[in-house]
Amino acid sequence: MPDDPSLPSPDAPTRWHQPPVQALLLGALGLVTAAAMVGWGVIGLAGGALVLAGGVVGAVLARRRVSDGVAVLLAEQLTLLGQARATQPGDAPGRAVTAVLQPVAAALHTLAARQQALFDAQAEQLEALRQQAHSDPLTGLANRRHFTAMLDALLCNGDEPVEAGLLLLRVRDLQGMNQRIGHAGADRVLQALGQALHAYPDRIARCCAGRLNGADFALLLPVGGMAFETAATLVQALRLPVAGIDALAAVDAGVVELSLPMNGTQALALADAALARAEADGGTPAVTPELDLPLIDDALPQGEASWQRRIARALVKGQVALAAYPVRTGDGRQLHLDCPLRVQLQTNGSLEPAARWLALATRSRLCAAVDEKAVALALEAIARDGQARCVNVAGQSLESVEFIAAVSRRLEAAPHAACRLWIDLPEALALERPMLVREVSRRWRPLGVMLGLEHAGEALARIPRLIDLGLDCVRIDRRFVNGIASADAGDARRYLQGLVKLVQAVGLQVTAEGVRSVDDLDVLWRLGFDAATGPALVAEMALTA
Template identity: 40%
Template sequence: MSLIRQIWLLLLGTLLLAFLGSFAVWMASSQGYLETQLRMKNADNAQALALNLSQQKGDATAMELAVMAMFDTGYYQRITLKDATGKVVFNTESDAGGQQSAVPVWFVNLMPVVSTPGVAQVSDGWRAVGAVEVVSHSAFAHAQLWEGALKTAGWLALLGGVSGVLATFGVRGIRQPLEATVGQAQALMERRFITVKEPRVPELARLSQAMNGVVLRLKTLFDEQATQVEMLRKQAHCDPLTGLSHRGHFMTQLASALEDDEGAGAGVLYFLRVSDLQGLNHTLGHMQTDALLQKLGLALKEASQASSGSSVGRLNGGDFAVCLRGVDALRAVTPEVYVAAWQEVLRSEGVDATFVLGGVTWKRSMSEPQVLAAADSALARAEARGPFSVELGDTEEVSAMVMGEDAWRVSLTEALSERRVRLVAFPVMDRGGKLVHQECPMRIQIERQGSYEVASTWLPMALRTALMSQIDELAVKLALESIARDQVPRGVNLSPASLLDSGFVPRLRALLLAAPKESRLLWLEVAESAAVERFELVRELCKQLRPLGARIGLEHAGERLTRIEFLFEAGLDYVKLDASVIQGVSRDAARAAFVQATVGMLHGLGLQVYAEGVSDAADMPVLFQLGLDGLTGPVVKL
């Protein structure tokens, strides 16, 4: 039984006991008072009648007439006249039933009012004539007692109602902080860490203080771990001078972009080189040259912010690189943007230095050496042309993707309506070789009788035509249908763009409510970028769908986890570390230390941690040693 129900029962029991006790005491005292009144009345009336009879000088007829005259008033139940020897001279008596008809019989039996006879001596001078007994009707006392009982019960009921209203407000004052504390405890069980306002009730205030203290300590611990993880990330991934990705990590990011089936599918790679870096060192000195390189790197990073998913790195010396993902990046960040940014740095620093830029567009499935060779070639042509030259590789293949938006919309809409879609399955395995769930990306048949295309082919156009929420909704339907057939857990990734559709989450909730058993085997994940940029939407997704049994997680995570300020409040179930984060842990101690610290931080929040895109078999045992709960990727087999 809940505490609130116990409080209510205690209040009701106390009020009921108090009211019933008050009513019983009133009834008993009223009964005694009425009996006393009847006794005194009988005694007084007997004395008055005896005085009247004494004046009759023993005349029996006159005395009888006097008695009958008094009896006929209707207030008496019995009047008896006895002679000096105790013999009844005459007796007159009536039934009180007709007079007490307004009072229920059960009340009369329950609360009897005893009418004690009044006795007085009748005399003729000094001679005793006899005695008279007078008994008044108790029906009138019962009527008065019944009427008083009704009024008293009514007033007590009114007072009970008022007490109930006051008790409701009092219990509500206890319930609200208690429910807040219970909600806080439930949130802790769901790995959400929230603080509540301390109530005015001292006992509950101490409880809330303790719970808030736990939450704040956990938050402090998370902040400390996040700081440590961020430091290890910089050591493992970043160039110590500029803070940009170092060569090894940048190449890993580029390889991940080229292999990503669910990524943008295309992009551009820029190489920028500061000319004659050695000469600048002699002219400016190492410290000033390092400061210049830092500002050039910062300028590249700021200029790339217009493109989501950009990677900026320092390859070595004065060589920098930028990888932009998505065909929209070709329009959002042009080479002229970077040229202008660097020229502004050189002008503001008053440095007489030059640079060149070479770039090449790429698409998914191109090999890393092919892209790097094309970019190096473009950079070499730029150097041959002279300072501040810009050379770009062929962009025809990529440019074709940005054409025909209306045709893409029609093709995708038809494919969705005809359900020319399918989910493919990639296993996520735990350390014991057991299947955790099937990772199920979407494939769409753009042209009838054509092949089913990976997301990198149609994803850019789906985003531009605002069809992603429909695609993701259909993917969830297919996953639930597949689970219903074989009861195998399946995971579906949701686009951050879908979360921006206000009706998307309610539609998913309706799907899950319609399939409660299958929902418990459904895994839904969104990109790390969504939690960074749209944290409230991700938290609402968790709030709406996790109670229905679905598990919610982040994918492509690792680079910006420590920037999710309220990660401990999101209510997530798991995190999948991006391939660019975990690749090469068997050969790179700094990278392994970062992964281990990240896993420890996430485990501390009660989250499961998986690695995605594992392509090197040598990394698998190391990843499990670092604490990961499961792996997926090309080398992970069912």
């Protein structure tokens, strides 16, 4: 990758990790003063307690990486409380303490307001940069790079369902249309198609629509069996709108159902072959023939009821296990192990990744049982070997009060292991139900657990008051980090750099998920990521060994 002036030097200091030293010093001064004041009577105790609060707040401010000036202001105000000692006659002590507390409270409110205003401004800028890096300017859909990254993430991610449908749509004879009605008219046709595609990701989770080039559009459906019907509906719905702009305009569609893992290039090639058949047949949506499709494994259960019984039986019989993938820092330290759950669906069969059963577990309302089992296994493993571990919890599970209470009981029963447990929550949950995330944090973090947001990046800048959710880490999804070293990824690098700064500025760690390339990993370290996971870590360690 050519040198990018937007990237920091590998040796440049990372100021996001430098605590406000003044706040620490003033906090320490407050602690010492408090100790000296303990013997000075009741008022001295009150003053000492308040100055002790100054020390604590100073330390907290240092951890949260608040700006030095505001941190010093607050720490100084709290330290001044030590002057309200037993020198006041009568009932003056209470009034003196209250009088000093008032400017302190005002300083706290000012600090919170400034910090939130700064975060909001940075988040707004970051969202604009995300749109620039990942969107087609004419239609607002994902651009080719971002769409293919999302396609790869869905098809190659062992923690997500792999059954999917892929539609490839093409505006027929775009060059001739430009000659007939001009570029502005052709743009209106393209925008009409873009507007129709926008409705799908707006309503369906993990659905993605993109513009691949001038005339080609794509729609990724995260469920199987719906692609042909969707293509036929789209082609029919677009006939009148595009004909109203250009009587000769038409849209062709090719469809492929994806049922086994493959990469995005292979999936697009299958869809392109189907699109070629549709164009040859005069516009009727075409499906890739069955011989071209991956075969379904008949050895696995096919009916929903059968899946539900097998998953439930595996949980009861203990036919489950945690995988283990290291999460490491730039200097090679292991932070913890990522531990997705594997389930044995057949007697004497192999342990299957979530890609084979997660969708059915969700529809069968089994997520809470699955996630509680994963937490239990992680705590047992930590107790055995002392290695920190991370498990992920579904939003469906957290909707259950019983699940939150059950996990709390397990954490209370294993306090030493709980202090080395990480639990990842979905980014969508923080966006849609931030108060639920705060409640989970209030219940679990005092028991030692560290909380993160997984598969993040798409909506991070839009999460309400991310600063107040009680999180420890944000894990950036693989679709934002893979390919980041390529020459055409300048906008994407600038977006990631802004995202890292935004998250670290509120005291959270930033981890990259599923990094495949050593070149990408090198760029991520230079952008300031705290940790990463993925095949590139193994390759990097081999190179430096």
